Amino acid sequence: MSAEIELLERDGFDSLLAALAADGYTVIGPTVRDGAIVYDEVHTAADLPVGWTDEQGGGHYRLHRRDDEALFGYAVGPHSWKRYQLPPEVTVWRGRRRADGGLERFEEAPREPPRLAFLGARSCELHATEILDRVLLGGAHPDPADRARREDVFVVAVNCGEAGGTCFCASMDTGPVAKAGFDLALTEVLEDGRHYFVVDVGSERGADLLARVPHAAAAEPERDAARRIHEHTAATMGRELDVTDIRDLLYRNYEHPRWDEVADRCLTCGNCTMVCPTCFCTTVEDTTDLSGDVVERRQSWDSCFTVDYSHLSGGSVRGSGRSRYRQWMTHKLATWFDQFDSSGCVGCGRCITWCPVGIDITEEAAAIRASDGERRAGA
Amino acid sequence: MQGLEELIAAAPVFAGLAPDQLELVAGCGANRRAEAGEVLFREGDPADLFFLIRAGTIALEVHSPGRGALVIDTLHDGDLVGWSWLFPPYRWRVDGRAVGPAALIAFDGLCLRGKCEADHELGYQLMRRFAAGAIERLQATRFQLLDVYANPAAR
Amino acid sequence: MVPAAFVVRAKRRETADTWTFELEPEGGGFEFSPGQFTMLAAGGAGEAPISISGDPDDPARLVHTVRAVGAATRAICAAEPGEVLEARGPFGGAWPLEAAEGDEVVIAAGGIGLAPLRPAILRLLDRRERYGPLHLLYGGRSPDQLLYPAELEEWAERGLEVALTVDSAGPEWLGHVGVVTRLVGRAELDPARTTAMLCGPEIMMRFTVAALTARGISTERIFASMERNMQCGIAHCGHCQLGPTLVCRDGPVYPWSELEAWLAIREL
Numbered sequence: 001m002s003a004e005i006e007l008l009e010r011d012g013f014d015s016l017l018a019a020l021a022a023d024g025y026t027v028i029g030p031t032v033r034d035g036a037i038v039y040d041e042v043h044t045a046a047d048l049p050v051g052w053t054d055e056q057g058g059g060h061y062r063l064h065r066r067d068d069e070a071l072f073g074y075a076v077g078p079h080s081w082k083r084y085q086l087p088p089e090v091t092v093w094r095g096r097r098r099a100d101g102g103l104e105r106f107e108e109a110p111r112e113p114p115r116l117a118f119l120g121a122r123s124c125e126l127h128a129t130e131i132l133d134r135v136l137l138g139g140a141h142p143d144p145a146d147r148a149r150r151e152d153v154f155v156v157a158v159n160c161g162e163a164g165g166t167c168f169c170a171s172m173d174t175g176p177v178a179k180a181g182f183d184l185a186l187t188e189v190l191e192d193g194r195h196y197f198v199v200d201v202g203s204e205r206g207a208d209l210l211a212r213v214p215h216a217a218a219a220e221p222e223r224d225a226a227r228r229i230h231e232h233t234a235a236t237m238g239r240e241l242d243v244t245d246i247r248d249l250l251y252r253n254y255e256h257p258r259w260d261e262v263a264d265r266c267l268t269c270g271n272c273t274m275v276c277p278t279c280f281c282t283t284v285e286d287t288t289d290l291s292g293d294v295v296e297r298r299q300s301w302d303s304c305f306t307v308d309y310s311h312l313s314g315g316s317v318r319g320s321g322r323s324r325y326r327q328w329m330t331h332k333l334a335t336w337f338d339q340f341d342s343s344g345c346v347g348c349g350r351c352i353t354w355c356p357v358g359i360d361i362t363e364e365a366a367a368i369r370a371s372d373g374e375r376r377a378g379a
Numbered sequence: 380m381q382g383l384e385e386l387i388a389a390a391p392v393f394a395g396l397a398p399d400q401l402e403l404v405a406g407c408g409a410n411r412r413a414e415a416g417e418v419l420f421r422e423g424d425p426a427d428l429f430f431l432i433r434a435g436t437i438a439l440e441v442h443s444p445g446r447g448a449l450v451i452d453t454l455h456d457g458d459l460v461g462w463s464w465l466f467p468p469y470r471w472r473v474d475g476r477a478v479g480p481a482a483l484i485a486f487d488g489l490c491l492r493g494k495c496e497a498d499h500e501l502g503y504q505l506m507r508r509f510a511a512g513a514i515e516r517l518q519a520t521r522f523q524l525l526d527v528y529a530n531p532a533a534r
Numbered sequence: 535m536v537p538a539a540f541v542v543r544a545k546r547r548e549t550a551d552t553w554t555f556e557l558e559p560e561g562g563g564f565e566f567s568p569g570q571f572t573m574l575a576a577g578g579a580g581e582a583p584i585s586i587s588g589d590p591d592d593p594a595r596l597v598h599t600v601r602a603v604g605a606a607t608r609a610i611c612a613a614e615p616g617e618v619l620e621a622r623g624p625f626g627g628a629w630p631l632e633a634a635e636g637d638e639v640v641i642a643a644g645g646i647g648l649a650p651l652r653p654a655i656l657r658l659l660d661r662r663e664r665y666g667p668l669h670l671l672y673g674g675r676s677p678d679q680l681l682y683p684a685e686l687e688e689w690a691e692r693g694l695e696v697a698l699t700v701d702s703a704g705p706e707w708l709g710h711v712g713v714v715t716r717l718v719g720r721a722e723l724d725p726a727r728t729t730a731m732l733c734g735p736e737i738m739m740r741f742t743v744a745a746l747t748a749r750g751i752s753t754e755r756i757f758a759s760m761e762r763n764m765q766c767g768i769a770h771c772g773h774c775q776l777g778p779t780l781v782c783r784d785g786p787v788y789p790w791s792e793l794e795a796w797l798a799i800r801e802l
Contacts, residue, residue, distance in 0.1 A: 093536055095577065102539045102618030103577035139783065141535060141768035254799045281772035283765060286580050295578035302771070309773060311763050312445035313735075319447060323801035331775065338778030377417060422740070423798055442800055443737050444762075468748060472741075524702065 005226075006210060007218040008186070010195035013045050013071070015213045016156070020117045023209070025154055028084070029119030030077065035063060037077035042119060045071055056165035056238070056349065058358025069195065072120055072188050075164025076348050080277035081118055081125050085132050085149055092284065092297040103295055117154035121182065123175030124167075124346040126157060128277035130181060134340050135280050154205065157182035159226070160233050166349025168239040168362055174346040176233040178202075184210060187226040198226035239349060241362040242369060243333075246343075249369055250334040254326065257376040258367045263322035265357050270303035272351035272359075273328065278344050279303070304328055329361060383408050386484060390431055391457050392508055400501050407490035413437075413477035420461070420471045427469065427488045429461030435481025440474040448474070452516070459512055464488030535768060537575065537620035540564075540596055542613050548681050552601045552646060553611050554587070557619060563593030564624075568631060568653035569759060569787045572623030573767045574598055579609035583764040583782070585650030585733075586624060590657055596621065599649035599681060625767040626786050629654040630757060634729040637755075638666035640721060642742050644673050644714055644734025648681045650759050650786075651733050659692045669721050673699045673714030673738070677707050697721070714738065718745035725750035731787075733759040740797065743790055753791040760785050760793070777802055 008016065020027050021043070029042040032049045042048060054074040055062045066073050095103035121129075136146045157178040160167075169175030178185040183206030186197040198218050201207050218226075273279040283302035288295050302309065305324050310317040318324045336344030345361070352360045384405040387393050393404065411430070413419060419430070419437065430437070437460050439452040451473065454460050460483075463471050469488070495502030540557035547553050566586050573581040582604070588597025602611040613619055631654060639658060643651050658668055670689070674680045677700055690696045697717045699710035710717065714734075728751050732739045739758050746756055762774040762781045769783040777796035779785060796802055 097577065098618070100541075100616060100618050101577065101613060103620065105536065136770060139769045141770075143535065143770070254802075280770070283771065283773075284581075286575075286578050288578055292578075302773075304772065309763070310445075312761065313443070315445040315447060317444040317762070318801050320801060327775070327802075335775070335778040339775075339780060377414075421798070441737055443735070444802075470744075472744070526702075 004201040004207065005218040005223055006199040006201060007216045007222055008197040008199050008210075008213065009215075010197070012214045013197070016209075017042070017044060017119070019209050019212050020154060020156075023154075024115050025117035026114040027117045027119050030072070030074075032063065036061065037063070037074055039077075039079040039081070039083070048072070048120075049074060053162075054164065056353045058166070058352050058360050059355050060165075060358070061353050068190050070161065070188055070190055072158045072186075073161055075160060075162070075167055076122055076125070076350060078275050078350065078354055080275065080348070080350070081121060081129055082132060082277045082279075084116060084118070084153075085129060086136065086146070086280060086282070086301075087149075089298060089300045090145070092299050094297075095295045097293045097295060113148065115152055115154075117156065119156045119158075121155055121157045121178075122160055122348075123157065123178040124169045124172075124348040125277055126155070126178055126181035127172075127174040127346045128348070131278045131340070131342055131344065131346070132280060134342065138340070154209075155182040155184075155202075157185040157202075159185060159187040159230060161188050161229055163233045163237045164349055164353075165238040166352040166360075167237050167347065168241050168349060169347035170234050170237045171239075171241040171243060171362075172343060172345055172347035177230045182206070187229055189222070189225045189229065191225055196222065198222055239347075239352065239360070239362045241345075241347065241365055243343070246365065247334040247337050249372060250330045250365075253368050253372065253374075254330070255375045256368050256371070257374055258364060258371075259322050259326045260376055261367075262325050262359060262364055263320065265359055266321050266325045267356060268305040268321045268324055269356060270305040271354045271356065273303040273305060274301065275350040275354045276332075277346060277348060277350070278332075281309075304331070325359075329364060332361070333365065383410065383484065386433060387431070390433075392431070392459055392512065396504060400504060403494050403498065403501055404486075404491070404505075407487045407494065408484045409487075411483040411485040413481040413483060415477060415479045417477045419475040419477060421474050422471055424471045425469060426461060426463035426471045428485050429459060429464050429488055431484040431486070432456055432458050432460060433482040433484060435483070436478040437481065438476050438478050440476060442474065448476075452520075453478070459509070461488075462509065462513060464492070465509065535622050535766075537573070537577075537581075537622045539618050539620055542615045542617050542619060543595070545613070545615055548599060549679050551603075551611075552599060552681070554597065554599045554681075555610075555613070555619065556588075557596040557598065557621070558594070559596060564596040565593050566590060566596075566624035566653075567628035568657055569629040569650060570624035570626045571650070571764075571767070571786065572596070572598070572621040572625065573764075574600070574610055575606060575620045576609035576613050577618065577620050580606035581622070581765075582606040582610065583761075583767060584610075585759070585786075587649040587652045590653050591660060599646065599652075601646050622767060625782055627784070629731055629759075629787055630729070631657055635661075635664045636666070636727075637729040638668075638723050638727045640669045640671065640718075640723060640728055640730040640746070640751075642671045642714060642718070642730060642732045642734070642746075644738040644742075645675065645679070646681065647732075647734030647738075647759070648672055651731060652682065654731060655689060655694065659689060659694060662693050666727060667695065667723065668693060669695045669697070669723065671697050671699075671714055671717040671721065673701075673717070673734075675702075676700050677703050677709075695721075713741070715741045715745040718742060718749060723749070728755065730756045731758075732756065736761075736797075753794055754789055756790040757787055758790055758793065759787050
């Protein structure tokens with residue numbers, strides 16, 4: 001964490017966005033659309049969910065008006081930054097079939113991808129980005145296209161002013177305060193008639209940008225205000241997850257009766273995998289045009305909840321909903337450690353909020369822990 | 380309620396055993412009920428039990444990822460279930476599941492092996508009966524492998 | 535990842551639904567270790583993970599034995615000499631042939647499972663003097679379903695003890711009839727010095743392991759090539775997860791001791 005703590009007044013905020021635009025960045029940030037807060041292009045502060053907050057619970061998400069004009073007075077919505085790091089649909093290659101049956105690959109003239117600036121990234125999301133980096137770039141075969149998407153992204157993080165109803169980043173040690181992975185991190189303060197941002201500078205690039213924006217050094221009372229907000233957020237998490245020995249706890253409970261119980265509720269709709277910022281499964285499809293000569297390979301998000309996901313020898317290894325929910329949860333909290341040296345969960349709570357039946361990963365883990373070792377009949 | 384000894388004596392597989400032998404066998408047994416769908420044993424589990432089916436059906440299954448559980452045999456009233464207790468490594472080779480509710484007698488294999496070692500006449504009488512059951516099932520299995528219902532054009 | 539093109543130089547029918555292709559890399563050779571696989575495709579019809587079944591000391595040819603079981607493999611099997619197939623790879627880990635030097639080696643294969651073991655057999659025979667006795671226990675459905683029949687004889691002459699068995703046969707068959715696990719009991723081997731390598735349907739491998747451990751061979755010395763739904767081959771798509779491992783990256787060859795507990799979990 002940088003020792004440079006600066007102050008940005010509310011009326012200087014648009015200068016920050018203007019400076020990013022002047023540097024050629026397309027700024028992506030939270031906006032209100034269709035009753036939710038989703039990521040889209042933003043140009044000025046007016047594009048942000050000014051004065052909005054969210055109410056989140058199991059299978060529940062509503063927006064409400066605040067009684068102030070906070071720019072970031074809400075938790076995370078259904079979108080995550082994953083959609084920019086690992087887009088929902090990507091064309092992997094295109095080819096034209098030759099007479100000998102082979103494919104002649106042709107590259108489309110590479111469009112200059114826009115330089116992106118992420119505005120409003122939360123600590124949980126920064127951890128999710130790092131986790132996805134390890135999956136996509138940390139193996140033996142990193143894809144240059146994945147690497148290109150990660151280069152030159154400017155990150156303006158925001159430290160949450162309040163914890164969401166389903167948040168548990170404190171349990172996962174992934175927040176609420178951003179510690180790394182950002183160029184600038186803002187803590188929004190609305191107090192005593194003032195509205196300002198305490199700015200943590202996280203990189204040279206961040207310092208350079210801030211230098212071109214009206215700002216000052218943050219005074220002690222202002223830093224204290226930010227600190228109080230951080231502590232309050234950490235103390236008011238909507239959920240808790242006891243991560244003591246969580247990997248081995250789940251490893252020894254594959255036949256726990258709780259999996260049958262959750263299977264009675266789970267629709268295997270896959271919403272959780274779509275909103276989760278670390279779920280990375282994809283599938284590919286080869287398609288041709290009507291002539292059969294132009295072939296395209298498209299990669300798109302997939303979900304371990306689909307029946308075909310584990311197809312093998314004419315059937316599926318995980319045919320039952322029970323086995324598929326178990327796969328998702330044990331991957332997220334346990335086998336991810338063996339596969340990628342970290343937990344797969346950042347405690348953002350999206351899976352709880354966006355599950356149509358409100359299944360709560362923290363509740364499921366607690367239920368298994370409470371009767372550790374119990375086995376379903378006949379197991 | 381019939382005593383265990385009487386139930387064992389009535390089972391065709393134990394027909395002809397002397398009363399003192401029946402008593403020895405019954406000493407290793409206990410009544411056991413299984414619910415419909417209950418899994419009695421799994422492939423790889425230690426095989427220290429075997430069962431006599433008084434009433435009901437036990438399905439022997441092998442699981443395969445992608446194909447699920449495959450039933451390879453079904454055993455019914457009067458059948459003995461389980462030979463893995465007889466010889467090392469004393470581990471079940473297949474899964475066993477009660478198809479409907481079943482009334483069983485569960486025998487402690489370690490107990491009975493001990494008694495057969497101590498009393499070779501008992502051992503001989505029991506091995507004859509177990510071997511007869513095994514041979515009958517082996518011959519039936521060989522016939523089953525001929526796949527006689529397959530389309531002759533596909534052979 | 536972008537596939538490379540390979541020209542079909544030879545195509546040989548093995549059984550009613552299985553063919554062996556000899557592919558020529560376009561420019562340069564193709565290096566691989568025995569046990570590895572490629573994501574093979576007849577451009578545009580989808581990819582399938584296929585074990586490499588060629589000679590690791592002959593990089594001029596990429597050899598694949600393919601069974602037509604779905605859309606991708608049917609398209610591959612329709613390719614004729616002169617046409618092009620595409621492959622990405624090689625991916626995955628290898629059979630522990632170096633670690634097994636000095637050991638007696640038992641290779642147990644079921645059906646098309648002999649294909650991923652063929653490169654191991656060729657290397658073992660090529661470096662015959664570094665190993666103790668070599669055994670091949672190979673089972674198939676019927677005599678006409680066995681792979682590489684001419685090579686089996688050739689390998690026997692080079693010092694591989696070959697035992698064949700089928701599920702059913704006519705009277706002209708002079709080999710065994712019965713499941714391959716029964717050959718384990720017959721093999722003359724020293725369990726303390728034996729390394730085993732297995733490939734075949736999972737049920738066959740489980741039962742063969744039971745027979746091998748009954749002979750006193752430790753599960754740490756038994757290696758199996760596992761299969762799950764592999765789509766990318768590079769540990770990105772998540773499909774091939776087998777408990778805490780990714781088959782395309784941590785397998786497909788595993789010591790059985792690592793898998794045993796996980797394979798006992800139904801619908802893992």
